[in-house]
Amino acid sequence: MKKLIMSTIVALGAVATALPAWAEELSFWSWRQEDKAQYEKFIKAFEAKNPGITVKFETFEATNYNTILSTALAGGSGPDLMFARAYGGLENVANAGYLLPLDKTNVPALEKFAPAAVAAETVRSSKITYAVPFASQTMLVIYNKDLFDKNGLKEPETYDDLVKASEKLKAAGVMPFGNGTATAWQNEVMVGGIASSLMGKGFYDDLMAGKADFTDKRYVEALTKLKDITKYFPDGFIGLDYASSQQLFASGMAGMFVGGSYEIANFKKQNPKMNMGIFAMPGMKAGDQKLVAQYFDGGYAVNAKTTKKDAALKFVNFLASQEFGQMFADDLNNISAVPGVAFKDALLGEVAELNKNSIPYIMLVHFRYGEPSGSVLLQGEIQKLFGGKATPEEVGKNLTTGLAAWYAPFKK
């Protein structure tokens, strides 16, 4: 009898200590495997201030994340909190009713976010926001400062400057650009990073106003110049995959790399000794506005069916706070979407500065809402352009007629 009482007490004690922790453990899913350590640090900061709530950060491979999350949510076993994609990717999940609507009543900080950032996590038809945006990414040119200095080069002011710089690097036995386009989505990056300044803000505004489509002379001309500059890409770059092209730049074999601002952190990790600089692609003339292409990456969303809504909202509010935004920028070397973050990292500060002259990363931001998506079309068409299977005019025409399937302004 005594034994029974003892074991009951022990069992009850175990339940009592386990229960609070178990009841308030939030699961948080992400596709950023490489950021696990940093997120665990952020979570510790949150847990220190919110005793009784613990957050379990789980990561999945980025390319399969959508599939895994979709399946889990459909099966009712999704996480309490999750990384959500932006734009069309968000709408896929949000329209199915899996996400909790967020507004100024449950996440007050959202009001101060940039409208473009909030729009990325808002469903267009209902105007309901479903996630706290975490970062913006910028398509630009990253260059190796040491190689530029050694060859007496400066950041180019015109397209011709860039050509001359490339020639000089080539003569010195350095690959001017490290980029390759065998990986489909890299083709879209090339357009964002190189062609934005060449097509100009005027074209973007006309496109949005329904006054221009992709057969516009400014767009076709920009693609022509894009194709011309690939003369300075590595031999056989159309067969070079993304990982190999990163290695060419990180190892110092190539002088420039057209890519997203997300590459900066990655290059720093791979080659901490390299001196990097960034610039926005110049236009044809010295006075042309230098533009980068910007988009928002994704956001933090709450599962509509979570049983721990209060705790989850507390955590999401933390993720929208300036304290978190600052840690995010400092530790992850990314442009936090939280307003008022100061960038300690000089390059990051420069990216934030370049963002002041930007147009959206067009296909991702505006043309991923129907099939065929603008991104899929553009990636394939640019591969044809680079492979000599299509002219810039044909690319412009194919993009326009392809999108006309669902994009009303292009329907004739």
Added chain:
Amino acid sequence: MARRLWITALIVPPLAFVALFVVYPIISAFAYAFFQWHGLARGEFVGFANFYKVLFTQPYADWTVNAFTHNVLVFFALMVLQNGIGFLLAYCVWRELPGAAFHRIAVFLPVVLSTIIVGFLFKLFLHPLFGVVNISLRGTGLGWLAQPWLGQGSTALWSLIIANAWHMVGFPTLVFLAGMQRIPGEILDAVRMETESEWVKISKVVWPLVAPSATVVFTLLFVGSFNWFELPYIMAGVDGSPHKSTDVLGLYFYRTAFGDQSGSGQDFGAGSALAVLIFVFIAVFAGFITFRLRKREIQI
């Protein structure tokens, strides 16, 4: 009674397992194909609308035809490169040409490797700058033949086909070899009295007598070619890069049903419709092939 109970106890668990993990998913995919999907939430019943969409409306119709054509090409190319060469290798090993003992093992070794390893290996071989293929070509004065193999529409799919043939050629070899070794010695002795010609031996005796092996190998290749996914996924990516020149039904189905992180949204209905079409096509044709090939088999 006890015996019957015993048998039931043995049969029920595997049957339940198959029902739950094989039959149920297939049937539910069939069901999914008849509904509209809003992201992941099932919408209203739409009959054959999803099938109509993937077969007859743009851009799906073009994508479907493009992917299907590639599967057909892959099937015929592998029939020659994999099964054809496999048969010849089996014949050489069976006839015990010099080095047969070594080759019997060497030919089968790649089959043991996982597709992921083979995919990455060939990606490295075909690397435009540092790949062994281009470096060898340049080193032997054939630099003009060096290509960005995986980046051109004209060479990408063939690169994948050759990688697959290298990987799997040992399998038909082994099956054919087993078939040849089953041919009774008396028949071979009788042939030897009639003719010395290897060609006659192959075409009149060996080939008809390994017909059962051919049935197995052809059917499996057919199913494999139309379900082709891993190797193109690893080497070309889910988009069938470049410009869908390596797109096959497997990749196309995956992208359509689950979306592509770097490009498009997901459509469960259209994806399920594709899965059903692929399944029905394979089942009908594989059945037909097996039936036709069985007929020409000879019992010894």
